[in-house]
Amino acid sequence: LRKTALPHYNISPSPKKRKAKRFWLNSSPNPSASSERPTLPNLSFPHTPPTPAVTMAAEQSAEHFRGQARLPGFAAPRRYDLRLTPDLAACTFAGSVSVSVDVAAPTRFLVVNAADLDVSPGDVHFAPKGSGQVLLPVEVTSALEDEILIIRFNEVLPLGEGTLVIAFQGTLNDKMKGFYRSVYELNGEKKNMAVTQFEPADARRCFPCWDEPSFKAVFKITLEVPCETVALSNMPVVEEKVNGPTKTVYFQESPIMSTYLVAVIVGMFDYVEAFTADGTVAPLPHYLPQVSLSLSPLGGSCWPHFPFAGTSVRVYTQVGKSAQGKFALEVAVKTLILFKEYFAVPYPLPKMDMIAIPDFASGAMENYGLVTYRETALLFDERHSAAANKQRVAVVVAHELAHQWFGNLVTMEWWTHLWLNEGFATWVSYLAADRFFPEWNVWIQFLEESTTGFRLDALAGSHPIEVDVNHVDEIDEIFDAISYRKGAAVIRMLQSYLGAEIFQKSLAAYIKRFAYSNAKTEDLWAALEEGSGEPVKTLMHSWTKQQGYPVVSVKLKDGKLELEQTQFLSSGSEGVGQWVVPITLCCCSYSVQQKFLFRGKQDDFNLSGLVECQKKDDFWIKLNVDQTGFYRVSYDEELASRLRHAVETNILSAADRYGVLDDTYALCMAGKQKLVTLLHLIAAYKNETEYTVLAHAINTSLSIYEMMAVAAPEELVNMKKFLIDFLEPFAQRVGWDAKSGEGHLNALLRGTLLSALAELGHQSTIDEAVRRFNVFLEDRETPLLPPDVRKAAYVALMQTVNKSNKSGYESLLKIYRETDLSQEKVRVLGSLASSPDPDVVREALNFLLSSEVRNQDCIFVLRGVTAAAHEVAWTWLKENWDYIAETFTGHLLTYFITVTVSPLATDEKGDEAEEFFKSRTKASIARTVKQSIERVRIKAKWVMSTKGEADLGNVLKELAHKH
Numbered sequence: 001l002r003k004t005a006l007p008h009y010n011i012s013p014s015p016k017k018r019k020a021k022r023f024w025l026n027s028s029p030n031p032s033a034s035s036e037r038p039t040l041p042n043l044s045f046p047h048t049p050p051t052p053a054v055t056m057a058a059e060q061s062a063e064h065f066r067g068q069a070r071l072p073g074f075a076a077p078r079r080y081d082l083r084l085t086p087d088l089a090a091c092t093f094a095g096s097v098s099v100s101v102d103v104a105a106p107t108r109f110l111v112v113n114a115a116d117l118d119v120s121p122g123d124v125h126f127a128p129k130g131s132g133q134v135l136l137p138v139e140v141t142s143a144l145e146d147e148i149l150i151i152r153f154n155e156v157l158p159l160g161e162g163t164l165v166i167a168f169q170g171t172l173n174d175k176m177k178g179f180y181r182s183v184y185e186l187n188g189e190k191k192n193m194a195v196t197q198f199e200p201a202d203a204r205r206c207f208p209c210w211d212e213p214s215f216k217a218v219f220k221i222t223l224e225v226p227c228e229t230v231a232l233s234n235m236p237v238v239e240e241k242v243n244g245p246t247k248t249v250y251f252q253e254s255p256i257m258s259t260y261l262v263a264v265i266v267g268m269f270d271y272v273e274a275f276t277a278d279g280t281v282a283p284l285p286h287y288l289p290q291v292s293l294s295l296s297p298l299g300g301s302c303w304p305h306f307p308f309a310g311t312s313v314r315v316y317t318q319v320g321k322s323a324q325g326k327f328a329l330e331v332a333v334k335t336l337i338l339f340k341e342y343f344a345v346p347y348p349l350p351k352m353d354m355i356a357i358p359d360f361a362s363g364a365m366e367n368y369g370l371v372t373y374r375e376t377a378l379l380f381d382e383r384h385s386a387a388a389n390k391q392r393v394a395v396v397v398a399h400e401l402a403h404q405w406f407g408n409l410v411t412m413e414w415w416t417h418l419w420l421n422e423g424f425a426t427w428v429s430y431l432a433a434d435r436f437f438p439e440w441n442v443w444i445q446f447l448e449e450s451t452t453g454f455r456l457d458a459l460a461g462s463h464p465i466e467v468d469v470n471h472v473d474e475i476d477e478i479f480d481a482i483s484y485r486k487g488a489a490v491i492r493m494l495q496s497y498l499g500a501e502i503f504q505k506s507l508a509a510y511i512k513r514f515a516y517s518n519a520k521t522e523d524l525w526a527a528l529e530e531g532s533g534e535p536v537k538t539l540m541h542s543w544t545k546q547q548g549y550p551v552v553s554v555k556l557k558d559g560k561l562e563l564e565q566t567q568f569l570s571s572g573s574e575g576v577g578q579w580v581v582p583i584t585l586c587c588c589s590y591s592v593q594q595k596f597l598f599r600g601k602q603d604d605f606n607l608s609g610l611v612e613c614q615k616k617d618d619f620w621i622k623l624n625v626d627q628t629g630f631y632r633v634s635y636d637e638e639l640a641s642r643l644r645h646a647v648e649t650n651i652l653s654a655a656d657r658y659g660v661l662d663d664t665y666a667l668c669m670a671g672k673q674k675l676v677t678l679l680h681l682i683a684a685y686k687n688e689t690e691y692t693v694l695a696h697a698i699n700t701s702l703s704i705y706e707m708m709a710v711a712a713p714e715e716l717v718n719m720k721k722f723l724i725d726f727l728e729p730f731a732q733r734v735g736w737d738a739k740s741g742e743g744h745l746n747a748l749l750r751g752t753l754l755s756a757l758a759e760l761g762h763q764s765t766i767d768e769a770v771r772r773f774n775v776f777l778e779d780r781e782t783p784l785l786p787p788d789v790r791k792a793a794y795v796a797l798m799q800t801v802n803k804s805n806k807s808g809y810e811s812l813l814k815i816y817r818e819t820d821l822s823q824e825k826v827r828v829l830g831s832l833a834s835s836p837d838p839d840v841v842r843e844a845l846n847f848l849l850s851s852e853v854r855n856q857d858c859i860f861v862l863r864g865v866t867a868a869a870h871e872v873a874w875t876w877l878k879e880n881w882d883y884i885a886e887t888f889t890g891h892l893l894t895y896f897i898t899v900t901v902s903p904l905a906t907d908e909k910g911d912e913a914e915e916f917f918k919s920r921t922k923a924s925i926a927r928t929v930k931q932s933i934e935r936v937r938i939k940a941k942w943v944m945s946t947k948g949e950a951d952l953g954n955v956l957k958e959l960a961h962k963h
């Protein structure tokens with residue numbers, strides 16, 4: 001963008017003149033549109049974005065608009081006519097946008113977002129409606145830091161409607177945001193596709209616009225593309241016109257929506273298709289026309305009406321791979337039907353396309369009617385995808401489709417309310433997965449989401465669910481475990497407090513009330529409060545407006561239960577937060593559950609039935625029944641040992657077994673429980689039957705093992721023996737080979753167990769892995785190495801690799817290079833850095849920066865670094881930081897920090913990291929750096945407290961020789 005000043009022209013252009021100036025306003029193929037613009041729907045905007053005093057706008061100077069968190073509200077877009085012409089070979093694009101704008105207050109300025117676009121001042125003009133005038137700006141200033149274009153006119157713009165026209169040029173970048181290129185192979189030839197990724201604030205990198213979620217508008221998109229390509233956007237195609245080697249593709253006008261949901265894709269694809277025939281999930285035959293039943297929500301146009309045809313749902317894949325889209329397609333059709341029922345509002349668009357993109361920054365993106373995915377989150381290969389891959393596809397599809405209502409139809413008013421989008425979609429994706437795959441026990445698996453939320457929120461550097469956002473650079477970092485996982489967990493807590501039916505009905509009312517509009521957190525609480533008659537606002541404010549969560553300490557004293565809440569922090573410090581805690585409680589049996597709101601700091605409770613219950617031999621009390629609440633519980637010694645007994649005898653529910661372990665682990669890390677107590681507790685899970693609980697016990701054990709490598713290396717032999725003895729009986733039961741007809745969870749467990757044994761260096765697991773791997777290397781279809789155990793086998797193989805014997809590493813690279821399945825590539829990448837030899841780890845890390853690894857996949861190699869090499873990875877990160885910081889943005893960049901810094905476990909390393917990032921931090925990584933360093937400090941403290949546990953050696957000796 002160039003800063004320029006132009007003289008002021010006031011001209012009444014003839015249509016010819018307009019054409020000569022490359023304005024394309026009148027070239028629409030739609031006959032009604034070419035002569036006269038359709039009248040705008042009468043849209044009401046529920047918000048008024050904060051503006052510098054509106055009445056003053058006419059007097060302001062361009063300076064007023066700099067350094068503001070949000071755009072001024074004196075003019076708002078109603079309808080965008082957007083035309084884009086990507087050049088896939090040159091990786092550039094040209095475009096023009098014509099925006100119907102509503103000028104609501106006197107102003108000489110129009111201020112829009114734009115970034116990385118080339119706009120010549122002569123390419124901007126404004127035509128007040130009905131005036132016959134075209135106003136040219138006197139000055140077009142681009143404020144680079146604010147990513148805005150300040151367009152100044154010589155005179156005050158007339159109030160009411162007008163059309164802002166801007167022509168621009170840009171680059172199809174390689175950063176996976178804005179309008180970007182992704183590279184694929186077709187018939188052995190490398191090709192580019194053009195893809196958009198606009199959330200949170202990168203639509204401005206594709207076209208000048210009001211790039212904030214509350215400026216909703218209608219979009220009419222036109223693409224000029226090579227004839228042989230498939231061109232997709234949010235809405236169905238209305239017409240294609242071929243002109244020589246290119247074609248112009250006209251899309252239907254969208255309902256009003258936010259800019260971050262606009263999408264455009266151009267490339268070569270195949271697809272599979274099905275329809276949501278109302279009420280059934282059977283796909284309709286392909287020959288039926290792909291049309292929608294519904295009227296446009298604007299009531300403007302109407303699509304043909306065919307009996308039995310529902311919404312067209314397609315999964316687009318690379319050419320030749322459409323069969324891999326079938327599983328996602330089936331899930332999508334079922335999900336759309338379920339959500340239509342659940343939200344009591346039909347899916348708002350005439351079609352739903354989902355597409356796998358080879359280069360993709362996040363997991364998936366919910367663009368309205370055109371959802372984009374990483375290949376691993378959408379494609380499923382019957383022979384080479386694992387059970388975990390299948391579950392991932394189902395959950396991601398359900399999540400993105402949930403956004404079509406929660407996010408797209410009802411949109412957050414500002415990024416402070418991002419959690420409404422993400423927390424809700426996360427929660428409801430489990431609801432859908434549970435409905436379609438009840439045997440997966442996803443609500444138990446959901447506890448892993450809560451745990452990740454708990455861990456981040458136990459840092460002083462966490463943030464409230466409703467978080468202030470003052471600059472666009474801060475937005476990326478709040479797509480984190482607080483918005484997603486704590487968000488989902490507090491929704492679950494509320495749902496379980498209010499009851500499923502009231503919750504669903506109130507949600508449906510909320511969706512109806514705010515459809516085609518924007519909402520804030522409070523709006524949701526109001527709907528739920530109305531629907532339930534409960535004090536939802538008071539209850540929930542304590543969870544969304546302050547960071548952190550409580551640990552409720554429970555003591556049994558004189559037949560009474562004493563409760564006290566304090567803010568839980570992993571550092572062991574006490575925070576000052578206080579919550580309204582929905583306590584649930586069971587005493588000796590699940591048949592009677594007690595519930596109450598705990599508001600104070602401290603209280604005593606007389607429990608009915610407590611006295612009788614206390615007399616029983618197997619007396620136990622469990623708070624936070626089934627772990628539906630977002631709080632931890634710390635029991636007095638007596639109650640804790642009773643619970644351990646209840647775990648051992650399998651009296652508790654799976655969710656409660658999970659909770660007892662997770663709380664104890666967290667308390668131990670914070671120095672509130674002894675490590676030996678935690679180790680005894682882990683031993684109580686030796687007969688565990690639930691996959692998620694056992695997997696959690698395994699992960700907890702491995703993390704203790706990692707910490708002990710620093711704190712008590714002399715105890716590692718016994719620790720290893722204890723863990724291997726603990727795992728072996730399970731591993732023998734599940735074996736290496738899938739049993740016919742066995743369940744999904746068994747398949748997941750097999751991989752988890754074998755990976756853990758491999759990481760612990762269990763020799764017979766490693767030998768068996770190598771034996772099977774060698775067969776697989778010769779025959780990729782061998783039944784000896786099914787997809788569910790491949791990652792474990794690769795990790796095991798890497799235990800045998802060192803710098804003088806690298807054949808295992810080379811074989812893995814061969815598999816990586818030969819497969820065309822992304823999930824297989826990810827399995828290999830995830831194992832490459834798990835050799836115990838630092839030189840091999842370095843080589844793997846260097847490989848991740850090579851051109852052979854897509855930038856989107858680098859993270860998997862880093863995640864595979866094992867305890868032995870955390871410091872190698874940290875040194876490597878420092879050496880390569882400049883390149884990394886230049887090459888990666890958003891999450892891809894912050895991941896490098898989280899994964900590499902957080903595992904360090906000494907204060908010395910913490911100081912080093914602090915020093916290193918002091919001069920290298922910037923707004924987009926500041927939060928992550930702070931959190932990662934805090935995690936190092938916490939680990940270091942845990943190491944110190946472990947060193948002080950005098951009986952650790954004896955207890956481990958005892959545990960290691962028990963079996």
Ligand code: BES
Pocket residue numbers: 199200362363364365366395396399400403422425426476479
């Ligand atoms: N809206 C997000 C995609 C996104 C993430 C955009 C970060 C911009 C920044 C999408 O709905 C999402 O949440 N995707 C998840 C997958 C989901 C199943 C948790 C992701 O990308 O990891």
Ligand code: ZN
Pocket residue numbers: 366399400403421422425
């Ligand atoms: Zn999401």
